Amino acid sequence: MPALLFKEITHRKINFLLSMLAVVAAVAFLVAFFTTSQASKRETTRLTRDMGFNLRIIPKATNMDDFWNNGFSETTMPEDYVLRFNAFKNFSYAHLTATLHERVNWRGMDVILTGISPEIEPSGKKKTPMIFSIRPGTVYVGYEIAHAFDLKKGDAVDLFGKKFIVARTLAENGSNDDIRIFAPLDEVQEMLGKNGRINEIKALNCLCLTDDETDPLEILRRQLSQVLPEGKVVMNRTIAVAREKQRRMMENYIAMLLPLIVIISAAWVGVLAWINVRERRQEIGVLRALGYSAGKIAVLFLGKAVLLGLLGALLGWVIGTALSLFYGPDIFKVTAKAIKPDVALLLWSLVAAPLFAAFSSFIPAALAVAADPAVTLREE
Amino acid sequence: MIDVKNVSKLYTARGKTVAALNDLTLHVDRGEFVVVRGASGSGKTTLLLTIGGMLRPDRGAVSVAGEDIYALNSAKRATFRAAHIGFVFQMFHLLPYLNVRENVMVAAQKDKKADAYAILQQLGLAERVRHRPAALSAGEKQRTAVARALINQPDIILADEPTGNLDPDNAADVIERLAQFHAAGGTVIVVTHGKGADKYADRIVKLEKGTIADL
Numbered sequence A: 001m002p003a004l005l006f007k008e009i010t011h012r013k014i015n016f017l018l019s020m021l022a023v024v025a026a027v028a029f030l031v032a033f034f035t036t037s038q039a040s041k042r043e044t045t046r047l048t049r050d051m052g053f054n055l056r057i058i059p060k061a062t063n064m065d066d067f068w069n070n071g072f073s074e075t076t077m078p079e080d081y082v083l084r085f086n087a088f089k090n091f092s093y094a095h096l097t098a099t100l101h102e103r104v105n106w107r108g109m110d111v112i113l114t115g116i117s118p119e120i121e122p123s124g125k126k127k128t129p130m131i132f133s134i135r136p137g138t139v140y141v142g143y144e145i146a147h148a149f150d151l152k153k154g155d156a157v158d159l160f161g162k163k164f165i166v167a168r169t170l171a172e173n174g175s176n177d178d179i180r181i182f183a184p185l186d187e188v189q190e191m192l193g194k195n196g197r198i199n200e201i202k203a204l205n206c207l208c209l210t211d212d213e214t215d216p217l218e219i220l221r222r223q224l225s226q227v228l229p230e231g232k233v234v235m236n237r238t239i240a241v242a243r244e245k246q247r248r249m250m251e252n253y254i255a256m257l258l259p260l261i262v263i264i265s266a267a268w269v270g271v272l273a274w275i276n277v278r279e280r281r282q283e284i285g286v287l288r289a290l291g292y293s294a295g296k297i298a299v300l301f302l303g304k305a306v307l308l309g310l311l312g313a314l315l316g317w318v319i320g321t322a323l324s325l326f327y328g329p330d331i332f333k334v335t336a337k338a339i340k341p342d343v344a345l346l347l348w349s350l351v352a353a354p355l356f357a358a359f360s361s362f363i364p365a366a367l368a369v370a371a372d373p374a375v376t377l378r379e380e
Numbered sequence B: 001m002i003d004v005k006n007v008s009k010l011y012t013a014r015g016k017t018v019a020a021l022n023d024l025t026l027h028v029d030r031g032e033f034v035v036v037r038g039a040s041g042s043g044k045t046t047l048l049l050t051i052g053g054m055l056r057p058d059r060g061a062v063s064v065a066g067e068d069i070y071a072l073n074s075a076k077r078a079t080f081r082a083a084h085i086g087f088v089f090q091m092f093h094l095l096p097y098l099n100v101r102e103n104v105m106v107a108a109q110k111d112k113k114a115d116a117y118a119i120l121q122q123l124g125l126a127e128r129v130r131h132r133p134a135a136l137s138a139g140e141k142q143r144t145a146v147a148r149a150l151i152n153q154p155d156i157i158l159a160d161e162p163t164g165n166l167d168p169d170n171a172a173d174v175i176e177r178l179a180q181f182h183a184a185g186g187t188v189i190v191v192t193h194g195k196g197a198d199k200y201a202d203r204i205v206k207l208e209k210g211t212i213a214d215l
């Protein structure tokens, strides 16, 4: 029986290949969609971070005129405020970093010196670090500074009598980050004589906005007032929200497209199966005369559909994954490495596609079984 | 061996009802060679399909080898057919994508020791086992079909105008093969217009409007 199946398939290749095309296309599309959607989510988060942390928690006493004029708060607060977040579970924001900013004059240039701590995750959350963590003894310099003093990676610089190695020169940002020197927090605190003090906690909204209605800032402010009544929160929301909305829209759009694609390829597979059944009417009659039961005929046709599904799933997964790997990095530049072949998707495809193909071929197969063999054998 | 009792098979086409078989009764003994004749449309094919368990009659009963075949369910009847009956058709009805040997083996029952090669050799097809039907002459195609009918060592061969598409030499050859099966104890019912089978026939039956006519 399997031999019968394979030989018939190779005999009527075109029909089988066309059917497979439909299954492959559907599976490839779904696989590509699911493979990249994870990357798309990360990408949004990463881009938000790259734009700057979108939440800034500053001391409550901060004068807001000064804050916006200077770009940071003049007032400081104890560094361990940031540790309070550790006790607080189910936070809607993450990736907390304690920072200390101070305007300083360096080599005759007005620059902002920023000390930045390693990340602190609210407890109960396990996440990969998203922010660069600056190694002791090294600094990152902003674009204008690097440009003005012709600094390159690996150069040695002197900061308030302490030697640092330039670990990175930053790309032009179009903000006051371009005149900023980033260094490890504890070293900056020491240089500025502000041990244990910070003036800002930066946080990245996790973008788990449950719906479009709830203002995330409301939730954040409520949470903050519980954890850190001495602080207040300022949020740069424009770009992040726009991007998140765009991602959602894209997802909704594709979610609408998915059933359409599935229906079209089901119809496609069904029509081709029907053509196949029509072509094989006499064959079915002969097989019945040779002692094949209706059940065996059904197995013959549904078996073909299952095989079609298995091959289509395998090929569709390979193609969908290949497309994601090939074009994904162009679309999601920052998180290209996050796009990986998803074996779970392959397993899902191997289960779903044969079911789908069998379902699509069900009516033609039923027709094949119901066909009166006497009628087809009489045809001459 | 075969007992067809008061069998009727009615067809309705364009409002007109035709009795393809009309209260037909026929008894065939084990080992008989029966030739069936009749004008086109007289019900010959319908009779063979009914005896072969392929076509349920509207009235009457058909028993083959002691089994009331239409009392069996469809799957059991299929198994019964495979075990007891071999079909040969005018149009050969070989599967185009299988070679000669595979076309024979596609009918082979697991429990019977089928030796396609031996049968094909007897039928002069030893050189053709790997060829597809498209590469065969009409005579070779029909001999392949005969081999397929023989593979399960059936009790009965039902042949519906098996020589209709063959030249006289090949026609005689195919009839000869049926005669050999008969000589070995098999029961044969063959529908044929030619006279070639007459010399082997134990009996010649003529159909007219769905019933047996007196000769």
Ligand SMILES: Nc1ncnc2c1ncn2[C@@H]1O[C@H](COP(=O)(O)OP(=O)(O)O)[C@@H](O)[C@H]1O
Pocket: A375, A378, B011, B012, B013, B018, B019, B020, B038, B039, B040, B041, B042, B043, B044, B045, B046, B047
């Ligand atoms: N499926 C069918 N629908 C309607 N009429 C049919 C059908 N099959 C056979 N008939 C009619 O039954 C009669 C007997 O047909 P058949 O057994 O094929 O005759 P024969 O084989 O002797 O030429 C014919 O009149 C034919 O038209």
Ligand SMILES: [Mg+2]
Pocket: B044, B045, B046, B160
């Ligand atoms: Mg006929």
